[in-house]
Amino acid sequence: MELDRDLLLGLYSTMVKIRTFEMEAAELFASSLIPGFVHLYAGEEAIATGVCAHLSASDYIASTHRGHGHLIAKGGNLNRMMAELFAKRTGYCKGKGGSMHIADVSIGILGANGIVGASLPIATGAGLACKLKGEGAISVCFFGDGASNRGTFHESLNLASAWELPVVYVCENNYYAISSCQRVAMAIQDIAERATGYGIPGVSVDGNDVLAVFEAAGEAVKRARTGNGASLLVANTWRHRGHFEGEPELYRDQEEHKLWLAKDPIPRFEAQLIERGIATTEDLRAIDRNWQDEVRQAVLFAEESPDPAPDELYQDVYAE
Numbered sequence: 340m341e342l343d344r345d346l347l348l349g350l351y352s353t354m355v356k357i358r359t360f361e362m363e364a365a366e367l368f369a370s371s372l373i374p375g376f377v378h379l380y381a382g383e384e385a386i387a388t389g390v391c392a393h394l395s396a397s398d399y400i401a402s403t404h405r406g407h408g409h410l411i412a413k414g415g416n417l418n419r420m421m422a423e424l425f426a427k428r429t430g431y432c433k434g435k436g437g438s439m440h441i442a443d444v445s446i447g448i449l450g451a452n453g454i455v456g457a458s459l460p461i462a463t464g465a466g467l468a469c470k471l472k473g474e475g476a477i478s479v480c481f482f483g484d485g486a487s488n489r490g491t492f493h494e495s496l497n498l499a500s501a502w503e504l505p506v507v508y509v510c511e512n513n514y515y516a517i518s519s520c521q522r523v524a525m526a527i528q529d530i531a532e533r534a535t536g537y538g539i540p541g542v543s544v545d546g547n548d549v550l551a552v553f554e555a556a557g558e559a560v561k562r563a564r565t566g567n568g569a570s571l572l573v574a575n576t577w578r579h580r581g582h583f584e585g586e587p588e589l590y591r592d593q594e595e596h597k598l599w600l601a602k603d604p605i606p607r608f609e610a611q612l613i614e615r616g617i618a619t620t621e622d623l624r625a626i627d628r629n630w631q632d633e634v635r636q637a638v639l640f641a642e643e644s645p646d647p648a649p650d651e652l653y654q655d656v657y658a659e
């Protein structure tokens with residue numbers, strides 16, 4: 340894919356769209372306007388953005404508990420997402436799922452997921468379906484460093500390599516699984532080394548550099564689409580917020596936190612766009628304002644939407 344102006348501005352725009360949604364969600368949660376748990380993706384936007392830029396609606400993604408960014412980058416509707424956070428009837432799950440269960444199968448979003456490591460077998464199964472159908476679609480699996488220690492990671496990579504499935508495994512290594520630091524949870528430093536055990540390519544990239552993610556994801560997606568099987572892409576990053584909103588977050592080193600905040604993927608890419616003459620500051624502020632308006636609209640839509648009716652309590656909850 341050519342790195343033309345539209346594509347570059349599209350990458351910037353998607354990252355800002357995610358950040359704007361997330362910071363609004365943070366405020367809404369702090370004001371007790373949205374119930375339930377929210378795990379925000381702020382700081383990790385370059386990953387979903389750089390990967391999903393290679394996908395179309397017929398490709399699949401399986402997401403995590405920190406899923407808003409994946410859903411937005413894959414084309415999820417902001418109004419329906421926000422309404423779901425507000426537990427409203429117009430939300431993606433009619434208000435019964437909340438942040439961690441948003442799905443839109445019509446555009447290949449197989450769902451956020453509250454079970455750590457569950458995206459791995461789901462995306463692997465979707466990859467098998469893609470291979471059997473033979474229509475050129477692929478499956479992308481997002482998961483965290485913590486999830487890479489679960490059995491589902493190892494079982495999935497093994498099957499995907501044995502069956503040469505068109506799956507791209509994207510590990511978002513933010514160095515923490517709640518309060519457990521990667522340094523104490525595994526003996527290796529580079530999670531991409533795990534690919535060697537399954538005979539598939541594994542690469543690590545700077546997950547706060549959207550172009551680095553875009554390029555590495557492009558290779559992995561091409562490999563999957565051309566029938567050459569699965570690969571592991573590890574994107575090293577940092578979450579700007581606590582594990583979930585409202586968490587006291589006493590376990591991360593404040594100096595390290597500050598160093599990572601200085602590597603924020605959005606201002607970094609903004610500086611590159613301006614330096615290369617791709618966009619002016621005004622162009623970028625216009626994009627920012629657009630998403631502020633859209634997210635505000637989504638909040639209004641959610642606020643004005645009805646609650647689910649009490650007699651609908653058990654509808655759509657169990658398969659019938």
Ligand SMILES: Cc1ncc(C[n+]2csc(CCOP(=O)(O)OP(=O)(O)O)c2C)c(N)n1
Nearest residue numbers: 405453454455483484485486513515516517
């Ligand atoms: C099977 C399972 N075990 C434990 C939990 C509790 N839990 C929720 S998030 C999380 C940490 C996940 O860490 P990671 O995979 O690195 O993702 P991150 O939160 O850093 O994005 C844990 C242990 C869970 N939801 N599911």
Ligand SMILES: [Mg+2]
Nearest residue numbers: 483484515516
């Ligand atoms: Mg993590």
